[in-house]
Amino acid sequence: MPKLVMKFGGTSVADIECIKNAAIKVQEEVSKGFEVIVIVSAMSGETNRLVSLVNEASKMHDAREYDAVVSSGENITAGLMAVALQNVGVSARSWQGWQVPLMTNSTHGSARILEIPIENLEEKFSQGMRVAVIAGFQGVTDEKRLSTLGRGGSDTTAVAFAAAFNAVRCDIYTDVDGIYTTDPRITDKARKLSKISYEEMLELASLGAKVLQTRSVELAMRYKVRLQVLSSFSDNPGTVVCDEEEIMENNIVSGVAYSRDEAKMTLVSVADRPGIAASIFGTLAEKGVNVDMIVQNISDDGRTDMTFSCPVGQVALAEKSLNDAKNMKTFNYHDLIADTEVCKISVVGIGMRSHAGVAAKMFNALSSENINIKVITTSEIKISVLVDRKYMELAIQSLHDVFELEAKT
Amino acid sequence: MPKLVMKFGGTSVADIECIKNAAIKVQEEVSKGFEVIVIVSAMSGETNRLVSLVNEASKMHDAREYDAVVSSGENITAGLMAVALQNVGVSARSWQGWQVPLMTNSTHGSARILEIPIENLEEKFSQGMRVAVIAGFQGVTDEKRLSTLGRGGSDTTAVAFAAAFNAVRCDIYTDVDGIYTTDPRITDKARKLSKISYEEMLELASLGAKVLQTRSVELAMRYKVRLQVLSSFSDNPGTVVCDEEEIMENNIVSGVAYSRDEAKMTLVSVADRPGIAASIFGTLAEKGVNVDMIVQNISDDGRTDMTFSCPVGQVALAEKSLNDAKNMKTFNYHDLIADTEVCKISVVGIGMRSHAGVAAKMFNALSSENINIKVITTSEIKISVLVDRKYMELAIQSLHDVFELEAKT
Numbered sequence: 074m075p076k077l078v079m080k081f082g083g084t085s086v087a088d089i090e091c092i093k094n095a096a097i098k099v100q101e102e103v104s105k106g107f108e109v110i111v112i113v114s115a116m117s118g119e120t121n122r123l124v125s126l127v128n129e130a131s132k133m134h135d136a137r138e139y140d141a142v143v144s145s146g147e148n149i150t151a152g153l154m155a156v157a158l159q160n161v162g163v164s165a166r167s168w169q170g171w172q173v174p175l176m177t178n179s180t181h182g183s184a185r186i187l188e189i190p191i192e193n194l195e196e197k198f199s200q201g202m203r204v205a206v207i208a209g210f211q212g213v214t215d216e217k218r219l220s221t222l223g224r225g226g227s228d229t230t231a232v233a234f235a236a237a238f239n240a241v242r243c244d245i246y247t248d249v250d251g252i253y254t255t256d257p258r259i260t261d262k263a264r265k266l267s268k269i270s271y272e273e274m275l276e277l278a279s280l281g282a283k284v285l286q287t288r289s290v291e292l293a294m295r296y297k298v299r300l301q302v303l304s305s306f307s308d309n310p311g312t313v314v315c316d317e318e319e320i321m322e323n324n325i326v327s328g329v330a331y332s333r334d335e336a337k338m339t340l341v342s343v344a345d346r347p348g349i350a351a352s353i354f355g356t357l358a359e360k361g362v363n364v365d366m367i368v369q370n371i372s373d374d375g376r377t378d379m380t381f382s383c384p385v386g387q388v389a390l391a392e393k394s395l396n397d398a399k400n401m402k403t404f405n406y407h408d409l410i411a412d413t414e415v416c417k418i419s420v421v422g423i424g425m426r427s428h429a430g431v432a433a434k435m436f437n438a439l440s441s442e443n444i445n446i447k448v449i450t451t452s453e454i455k456i457s458v459l460v461d462r463k464y465m466e467l468a469i470q471s472l473h474d475v476f477e478l479e480a481k482t
Numbered sequence: 483m484p485k486l487v488m489k490f491g492g493t494s495v496a497d498i499e500c501i502k503n504a505a506i507k508v509q510e511e512v513s514k515g516f517e518v519i520v521i522v523s524a525m526s527g528e529t530n531r532l533v534s535l536v537n538e539a540s541k542m543h544d545a546r547e548y549d550a551v552v553s554s555g556e557n558i559t560a561g562l563m564a565v566a567l568q569n570v571g572v573s574a575r576s577w578q579g580w581q582v583p584l585m586t587n588s589t590h591g592s593a594r595i596l597e598i599p600i601e602n603l604e605e606k607f608s609q610g611m612r613v614a615v616i617a618g619f620q621g622v623t624d625e626k627r628l629s630t631l632g633r634g635g636s637d638t639t640a641v642a643f644a645a646a647f648n649a650v651r652c653d654i655y656t657d658v659d660g661i662y663t664t665d666p667r668i669t670d671k672a673r674k675l676s677k678i679s680y681e682e683m684l685e686l687a688s689l690g691a692k693v694l695q696t697r698s699v700e701l702a703m704r705y706k707v708r709l710q711v712l713s714s715f716s717d718n719p720g721t722v723v724c725d726e727e728e729i730m731e732n733n734i735v736s737g738v739a740y741s742r743d744e745a746k747m748t749l750v751s752v753a754d755r756p757g758i759a760a761s762i763f764g765t766l767a768e769k770g771v772n773v774d775m776i777v778q779n780i781s782d783d784g785r786t787d788m789t790f791s792c793p794v795g796q797v798a799l800a801e802k803s804l805n806d807a808k809n810m811k812t813f814n815y816h817d818l819i820a821d822t823e824v825c826k827i828s829v830v831g832i833g834m835r836s837h838a839g840v841a842a843k844m845f846n847a848l849s850s851e852n853i854n855i856k857v858i859t860t861s862e863i864k865i866s867v868l869v870d871r872k873y874m875e876l877a878i879q880s881l882h883d884v885f886e887l888e889a890k891t
Contacts, residue, residue: 089538123558129498130562131569138568141576142561145554149532152551153539159547160540167550171580172626217581 074198076240077107080209080231083117084248085305086150089157095246095305096157103163103203110194110238111165112209112231113154115146136181140211140221144170147208147227154206165204166197170211171219175230177212183223184212186230189237207234225286232289236296243298244311249284250304251312252277254478255329260470262479266327267310270317273327274300276421276455280330290314317423325424325431326476329469332417334385335365337447337459340395342407343379345372352404353379353395360394362387365417366450366457379406380448382459385413415447416465419457420472432456438475444468483607485649486516489618489640492526493657494714495559498566504655504714505566512572512612519603519647520574521618521640522563524555545590549620549630553579556617556636563615574613575606579620580628584639586621592632593621595639598646616643634695641698645705652702652709653720658693659713660721661686663887664738669879671888675736676719679726682736683709685830685864689739699723726832734833734840735885738878741826743794744774746856746868749804751816752788754781761813762788762804769803771796774826775859775866788815789857791868794822824856825874828866829881841865847884853877 079102081095102109114120123143127134151167158165173193177184194205209227212220222229228245235243250265252274257263269277271294278287284302293300293314303311343349350369357364362383370378383391388411395409425431435456439446444467448459460468473479488511490504504520511518523529532552536543560576567574582602586593603614618636621629631638637654644652659674661683666672678686680703687696693711702709702723712720752758759778766773771792779787792800797820804818834840844865848855853876857868869877882888 089535092539126498126558126562127565130501130565133569134565135568135575138561138564138576141564141578142558145557148557149535149551149554152547153535155547155550156536156539156543159544160542166544167547169550169628219578 074106074108076110076238077102078110078112078231078235078238078240078243080112080227080243080245081114081154081305082227082245082247083114083120085246086113086154087117089153091305092150092153092157093160096154096161096163098246098305099158099204100161100163108198109204110234110240111154111204111206112227112234113147113150113206114209114227116150119146119149137218140181140219144208144211144219144221147210151206151208158204158206163204164202165206166202167206167208168194169208171213171217173207175212175233177214177220177222179214179216179218179220181218181220184214184220186212186222186233189233191237194238225289228286228289229292232292232296232298232300235298236292240298242301243293244301244303245285246303246305247284248304248306249302250307250309251302252284252314252328254327255469255473256331259331259466260473262470262473264479266312268313268315268320269327270320270423271314272317272423272454273421274314276419276452277328277330280332280417280419280421280455280457285314324422324476324478325428326420326422326478327424328421329472329476329478330419330421331465331469333462333465335382335415335417335459336385336388337380337382337412337415338388338391339410339412340379340406340408341410342376344405345375345377349404350379353398354381356394356398356403357383357391360390362391362394366448366459368448368450382415382417382448388413412447414462415459416462417457417459418465418468418472419455420476421455423454425454425456434475435472438471439468442467442471483515483517485519485647486511487519487521487640487644487647487649487652489521489636489652489654490523490563490714491636491654491656492523492529494655495522495563496526498562500714501559501562501566502569505563505570505572507655507714508567508613509570509572517607518613519643519649520563520613520615521636521643522556522559522615523618523636525559528555528558546627549590550628553617553620553628553630556619560615560617567613567615572613573611574615575611576615576617577603578617580622580626582616584616584621584642586623586629586631588623588625588627588629590627590629593623593629595621595631595642598642600646603647634698637695637698638701641701641705641707641709644707645701649707652707654694654709654711655714656693656711657713657715658711659716659718660711661693661723661737663736664878664882665740668740668875669882671879671882673888675721677722677724677729678736679729679832680723681726681832681863682830683723685828685861686737686739689741689826689828689830689864689866694723733831733885733887734837735829735831735887736833737830738881738885738887739828739830740874740878742871742874744791744824744826744868745794745797746789746791746821746824747797747800748819748821749788749815749817750819751785753814754784754786758813759788762807763790765803765807765812766800769799771800771803775857775868777857777859791824791826791857797822821856823871824868825871826866826868827874827877827881828864829885830864832863834863834865843884844881847880848877851876851880
């Protein structure tokens with residue numbers, strides 16, 4: 074029988090009512106003739122509760138014990154989902170990560186999947202089991218210690234199972250009903266996409282769209298797993314993430330993404346010598362500052378200005394790290410200016426590869442609204458800018474219009 | 483190094499403060515030179531929460547899935563305890579049942595322990611681990627499914643580990659500081675026993691003393707495991723449960739136990755023929771009525787009265803079962819009388835074996851208080867009576883006095 078993977082996130086299994094509702098969706102797919110692998114997250118709020126307990130026990134905790142505690146949330150949901158499925162007459166059983174066994178490396182807290190042997194599940198499928206319910210987010214190391222895949226790891230679990238079992242599709246059930254051209258809370262012209270390419274989804278995920286975890290999209294792209302993002306609270310079709318060849322509509326730009334809480338930091342008058350960037354950003358990386366965009370101004374007198382962006386919440390950490398390095402004479406600078414009132418706006422689209430002028434069109438649109446661009450970075454299928462946060466909604470609405478993303482009637 | 487087993491019940495690990503407090507107690511034993519095996523229960527209330535979730539998902543649930551869900555509570559505590567121990571500088575790690583592996587049979591929900599291989603833990607002890615924290619109440623079947631040992635199963639886990647590792651003692655930390663001659667809430671003359679024999683503890687446990695699970699005492703008796711019951715909230719010594727040979731004080735009676743909510747039921751005028759008792763009590767057992775004491779009156783005209791006791795909460799079930807059987811003509815009786823206002827009082831002591839007259843002394847004491855005895859049963863080291871519930875406290879106080887159980891000054 075063909076295999077289908079269905080993944081239910083925390084809000085889709087928030088309580089027993091939600092779990093029963095999800096079980097009905099699984100039952101429908103079983104009745105269409107699928108053998109289904111269901112991946113479940115912890116009930117919403119549960120993982121946070123467990124993380125707090127571990128932190129309360131000790132700020133400096135053993136990552137292996139953290140994993141042993143935090144993985145419990147998914148185990149509970151997996152058992153409950155199996156019971157709910159049996160309750161509607163579907164032959165189902167739960168599997169914890171170690172029972173599969175889903176093998177990972179030993180990087181506890183953010184482990185990588187090494188292997189998913191299919192024999193144990195296939196044996197049960199061949200004996201009449203129609204649904205295997207898998208506790209997401211977790212695995213086991215070759216030392217038989219429990220591991221977790223990091224936040225959002227259940228998406229990755231789902232894609233990995235779809236790849237291992239050669240599933241026809243991997244449906245990711247969540248609390249939104251698909252991928253939109255932009256956030257519908259910012260403009261009601263936002264349109265749900267019926268399809269989007271892996272590459273675009275990858276950019277959107279790393280730009281802050283919280284629907285799918287970046288790693289899961291990378292994995293889906295590598296193994297050509299057809300993903301579908303859809304809501305567990307409606308019967309509407311969702312958005313399919315697939316190869317770009319499959320996509321007919323093919324806009325030049327597919328979506329406008331944003332990240333609200335960015336800060337721009339400028340190191341004024343840094344010695345412009347080889348290795349200076351490595352030294353500065355090495356220091357920041359070591360201290361855990363998540364640097365995103367980097368711009369270096371043209372130098373004329375042997376000194377230069379270095380600008381970068383990072384999350385607002387890390388500004389104090391960045392300032393301390395740079396000051397400490399200055400005091401240690403690791404490098405020198407004249408001044409450090411932090412602008413904590415900026416946001417990042419990005420346009421994403423595989424069409425950019427073959428269409429020139431997307432950047433010009435974007436800059437013109439912002440300029441005609443009198444929005445000043447502070448930093449620019451580009452990739453093959455993405456252009457990001459930093460602008461003042463007060464212009465965020467205006468910038469998004471204007472770009473959504475100029476790239477004609479609104480609902481086609 | 484000598485091994486010590488320390489078990490912490492739900493109230494002893496109720497929150498992070500309690501867990502840290504328990505970790506200090508473990509640290510003290512480590513500093514005395516012990517290698518310690520810590521058995522933990524779920525945080526108090528957690529198992530009830532999980533059981534409710536499973537029941538909400540389906541009244542008729544797969545016992546294997548029930549076990550997968552309900553065993554999570556202990557996994558959480560085990561990881562937290564390991565973190566708390568590391569936090570005070572003790573080399574510790576957590577072990578879930580399947581990691582040991584603690585092997586059980588497949589009677590899910592009330593599984594029996596088959597084997598505890600010691601190799602995995604011993605290997606880690608030999609590498610410098612000083613504490614193994616074990617999730618209590620759970621194990622794994624040879625099909626690699628999770629199993630639980632039934633309510634209170636963490637006591638049994640503790641005793642089984644003490645037996646397997648030949649521990650010098652098995653300390654059961656709870657919210658009371660030992661075994662008392664009777665309930666201190668009923669008489670302030672109640673005295674904490676420094677020692678009690680396995681046999682007496684077994685009688686007390688099955689008579690409703692909630693301090694230790696009956697199965698754990700049976701297991702301790704079979705493998706000669708020295709148990710100590712003590713409070714995690716004080717530093718007082720507790721009560722040691724051991725071989726009777728060790729006990730010097732050796733009262734004839736060690737304690738007075740009681741069970742408040744008993745009912746006495748009498749079947750009036752039953753045909754007195756062979757097999758009638760088997761038929762009546764077979765019917766009740768089949769319906770799940772927990773029959774305790776049974777008395778059959780002398781028969782003179784080919785008919786007899788049959789009296790038994792059961793918990794008050796099961797009276798309706800017992801009445802329905804017996805009525806149904808009467809209607810089916812399985813057996814016949816004239817009338818069914820339920821007295822729901824009785825309680826059971828028991829005196830327990832290994833001294834009874836060699837001392838005659840204990841029963842007479844007990845009946846005299848009750849008679850001198852004008853307390854009427856309704857039913858009597860005896861075992862080698864126990865005498866139990868049913869009396870009106872309104873006399874319960876009076877009966878206990880009077881027996882406590884007459885057998886000279888009060889605190890010696």
